[in-house]
Amino acid sequence: MRREEVIAEAAITLLVERGMRGLTHRAVDEAAGLPAGSTSNLARTRAALLALTLARLTSLEEGYFTAVPSSDAAPSPDELAGLMARLLHGQLTGGRRTTLARYELALEATRRPELRKVYDEAGRRFREVAIAMLDAAGSPDPVRHGRQLVAFGEGVIFDAVAGAGTVPSLAELHAGMRELLHGMLTVPRP
Numbered sequence: 741m742r743r744e745e746v747i748a749e750a751a752i753t754l755l756v757e758r759g760m761r762g763l764t765h766r767a768v769d770e771a772a773g774l775p776a777g778s779t780s781n782l783a784r785t786r787a788a789l790l791a792l793t794l795a796r797l798t799s800l801e802e803g804y805f806t807a808v809p810s811s812d813a814a815p816s817p818d819e820l821a822g823l824m825a826r827l828l829h830g831q832l833t834g835g836r837r838t839t840l841a842r843y844e845l846a847l848e849a850t851r852r853p854e855l856r857k858v859y860d861e862a863g864r865r866f867r868e869v870a871i872a873m874l875d876a877a878g879s880p881d882p883v884r885h886g887r888q889l890v891a892f893g894e895g896v897i898f899d900a901v902a903g904a905g906t907v908p909s910l911a912e913l914h915a916g917m918r919e920l921l922h923g924m925l926t927v928p929r930p
Contacts, residue, residue: 746772747779748796751789755841760848765789791858794845798862800838804830814876817921823873824921825913828893832900832907839901866890877925885924892920 741749750772754763768779768789783789804827815823831839849859871886879885896913899905908916 743774743778744782744792745796746774747782747789748793751793752797752838752841755793755844756837760844763789763793787852787854790845790848790852790855793841794855794858794862797838797842797845798865801831801835801842802865804835814878815873817877817925818918820873820877820925821914821917821921824889824893824917825910828896828913828917829908829910831897836901839897843898843902863890874924877921879924888924889920892916 747768750768751763754767754771758767765779765783765786766776768774769776772778779789783792845855846859849856867886867890870889871882874885874889875882896908896916900907
């Protein structure tokens with residue numbers, strides 16, 4: 741792993757374990773097992789450290805989208821529901837660490853315009869994937885539906901991670917996604 745990845749991974753761990761207040765250059769050096777000053781040498785400011793961490797999180801979370809079909813064949817609503825359910829389930833189970841860190845950074849981005857810009861750009865890339873999938877599946881309004889699909893997924897994730905909810909099973913996620921997508925992809929009859 742490259743040094744910036746080591747530093748970003750240590751920062752993610754600190755965000756999960758200690759929250760935003762526990763994320764300092766010194767704490768990252770210690771968590772990464774690096775000499776004092778290594779983190780500040782790479783990311784001079786807190787804003788630079790946050791941007792580096794968010795870039796790593798985005799890269800890790802983009803890995804979940806490797807299962808997204810890239811063919812021109814339109815996925816059926818049920819296939820799309822299964823794919824989305826697996827993506828959500830992955831973020832709630834194996835990807836829980838990155839999800840928690842991302843939420844810490846999301847809240848911080850509400851107070852830091854320079855981080856907000858980076859955060860919004862990362863989010864745009866994920867929304868574009870949702871829009872493209874819904875367009876291929878025949879959505880009459882893929883942009884609006886893409887935003888709604890992402891919002892639905894984020895709501896499920898937030899409830900399971902930070903809300904009063906529990907982690908839904910893969911079958912529950914599939915059923916919920918199937919119901920949502922059926923409403924989006926079924927053209928109303930006049």
